[in-house]
Amino acid sequence: MRLPVAAAAVTIVAVLMALFSAAADGLGSAATVTISHGTGTVCGVLAGASPRSILCARGTQPVFSIPPNVSFDSVSGGRDFLCGLRSGGTAFFCWNASNASSTDLPPKRVYNGPAVLTNLTVGEDQIAAIDRNGPGIRWWRGDDSFPRFLVRGSYHSLTSGRVFSCAIDTNHTVRCWGRRGEEIQSDFKNASMVSIVAGDSHVCGLSTTGFLVCKGSNDYGQLNAPSGPAFEFSSLALGESQSCAVRQANGTVVCWGGGGESGTYAPMNTTSFQFVVAGGNLTCGLTSINFSVVCWGTNRSNPAVTVIPLPILPGICTADQNSCTCNIVPDSARLCSGSGVICSPCLSPASPPPLPSPSAPPPPLTSRKTSKRWLAFGIVGSVGAFAGVCTIIYCLWTGVCRNKKVHNSVRPNITAGEHGGANSGVTSGAGAGGSILPSPFTSPPGSRSRIFRRQGSRVMRRQRSGPSSFKDRAEEFTFTQLAAATKNFSLETKIGAGSFGTVYKGKLPDGREVAIKRSESGPRTKKFQEKESAFQSELAFLSRLHHKHLVGLVGYCEEEEERLLVYEYMKNGALYDHLHSKDNTSTVLNSWKMRIKVLLDAARGIEYLHNYAVPPIIHRDIKSSNILLDGNWVARVSDFGLSLMEPESDSGHLSMRAAGTVGYMDPEYYGLHHLTVKSDVYGLGVVMLEVLTGKRAIFKDKEEGNPTSVVDYAVPSIGAGDLGRVLDTRVGPPGPHEAEAVELVAYTAVHCVSLEGRERPFMADIVANLESALALCDDSRGSISSNSISLASVD
Structure with a gap:
């Protein structure tokens, strides 16, 4: 019986994690006290008051809010600024503390829902937080x-830290990012x-055996x-040259380093502390006696000074x-102003409990009832194992388990990789232990594995993109039927042109309004062969795809040299016409x-092509004229004449002659003939700039x-923080809750x-951002003013 050994080991780790879960950390970790070390600003979350506002102190200045x-909930400080996570975790604000002579710190809201954040951390300039719902770390x-x-x-x-951030994954492995991340990791x-x-420039922490481990720079x-013994410390604070820790037994603080005298010292002798924090060469602690x-x-030789006398x-x-693993801090309901409690750290023994020897007999069970349960569990487990072995043998014998081609155009949900794992995602840079899904601000370099086979970490836990299913078989029409539907393809029924022909509005005998795309007829020249290929490509793709944000295929006609495709009719035409029409009659857009809603619809359609179609599809011609609007103003992606399936090579891209529309074409694809899913991302980016x-x-x-x-026109202004200069004046300035x-x-x-595909986000991340943007349009909670400018800019 090895179960008691494993259980004891798990218990130790759980106790250790609970012990530090409420502890305040160093330079850039979530806590209720923080230091912005560039100006020596110390701030904390006020206890026992409603609301739980932030108090700050700086030098000899009086305490100010x-x-x-x-x-x-918490605060975290960097060099010249600090950030605070609002209660509930759906928003956080940051303050510029660089003006050391001023106590007027105007806030800037950096984030506002829908994800719920925790563990907000600020480094020298970077900001990160853990998404409480499980996707990972947001930056x-x-x-x-x-x-x-x-x-x-x-x-x-x-x-x-100063130029790095670190976290611990589910395997208790340290993962780091930033310029020093790889070195620390x-x-x-x-x-x-x-x-x-x-x-x-250094990191300390507690190992799974309870001992203190420190790595990084040791200049001071x-x-x-x-x-000392295991489980000795309950809180750590690391500054630039000094480290401090709180002893679990009595709450006293011990410090070391600093570049002066060697050895350790106690800055406050016998004073007991709840936790300590640090920033630069300043260390602060929250006293246990009065907080x-x-x-x-x-x-x-310098004495410690009380900087914030209020609790x-x-x-x-x-x-x-119920989330508290051990006890609750006494009177914490009052301290939290009646809207929560504070979990107290789990007090661990001075040394880890001994693990039972594998050969030692198991402890006596508490009752015969428990023994019977274990016996039943063992019998059922044995039967299940035997059945599993038999199933595997049967599969090998009959060939049932052999790989079969998947015909469904919808990928199954994958939940195993939702929280990361050894095989999850494409990784990049230092700290490649997690699947980096960086949108909208960076993208990982392509994996040498086929980059379109998105791993479990690619958020397939739900089909966010909308409904999709097996496609009903497309109808086959005669040329005579479609000619009659379009008044013999008269000019009055012409509504546009596609990648291989002209589009007409038609009406079928049963009353359905449709759009009919007809290829140009003629001798079998090279041009005609290209159009034949486009016809077959679009027919093949749309026959197996069905999605709310893709234009649906009704049927087709293939007679002699005539090639026609029949689509659902999109009553409100193309996005291009609404953005660039001279009469500007489109009040809805x-x-x-x-x-933003139209952009989100289109992004969901493209995300479906990249992530859920099997095999994945590259559209190759994303542009505003290929984003159509139905009668309910739902946007749908159209025109799959240039679309291609995933590459079969291990290079991660298709090498082929560029095709598409000037102005929307990926520079890498146009110049290097390297086609990837990021080529569609570039086209959508241009459409987004058109819309703006x-x-x-x-x-x-x-x-x-x-x-x-439009890229050369808009990007410099956006990068300089002057977005208002390039916004479409026909829409008018965004309102208070639309600005962000x-x-x-x-x-x-x-x-x-x-310019580089690896720097572009994936479609799943673009969808997430547009979802957040649309939610902001309806939600003004936490908004300060129409001038609330995000710090998440292009620095």
């Missing part, structure tokens, strides 16, 4: 060495950790941690008291909410001016049109 006057700001949107997987103990490669805390002796904040520097929360409030600016993909800014691309939505769309578009 910072807006907005709402409840916060804002930071340089190009950091992910720009999402790292998929299940993580805890997220923490940030390599230092921890043989360590199994349950918690970590980042300093300026900050890695020379005191030796005041006391701070000290690296000069061991600060001794831990992060949680609305679900003259609202930011409606324009009202400009054509290629336009003349002045009557006699040279042609200009439009910004999010703009920043997403900028990264969609990156």
